[in-house]
Amino acid sequence: MIGYIQGKVIYSDAGVVILENNGVGYEVVCSGALYAKLLTDGKGAAYTYLQVRDDGVTLFGFVSPEEKKMFLQLTTVSGVGAKMGIAVLSAMNVGEIAVAIASSDVRRLTSVKGLGKKTAERIILELREKVAAEQQPVAGKAQEAAPARVSDSEEDAVVGLMSLGYTRAESVRAVRAAVEQGAGSIEEIIMTALRSM
16 A cells, blocks of 8 residues: 655646656645645655545545544545545644534534535544544453543543544543643644644
8 A cells, every 4th residue: 555655746736736756656636735735845745545446546645644544534434435535634624623523513514515414413423432432441451540530621622632543541641731731722732732642
């Protein structure tokens, strides 16, 4: 699988670039953040996901591993395909998506073009459920010491980070550090926490 490409932009059009690396041009369907960065710099790197389907092969590109993780999480939700995943990541950054999921903000998600209310509700429900399932103890395995309780707003931030694939312990540590640095709102807490992870 192709997981990372670095190269020069030799063509771009409507969210798609061709990155030239050692004489080979890779056509990459980009998130909004990656597309803007590559167009501005004329070169750069993309964290990629190769989708193989009956009707073709598509290479999706992301600006960071966290953005790629969020894309993969979104596309596990029934009714959310790769195109919708890219659309969500082009309209919102990773922190904003995590905040919307953590705070059950359907209105924020439906601001994405083509994303209806039912699909937005499904994203929130399934990703929050997935996070909840990951918190269940696994029988027969040594468990990490349970972290101390967190406030409701901190818990929402923890859930948001866990929806990106971080463990509860990692998320709680990052949220605590963000609060100590003065972050107040859920969005500030998540964005500060992401910078430290």
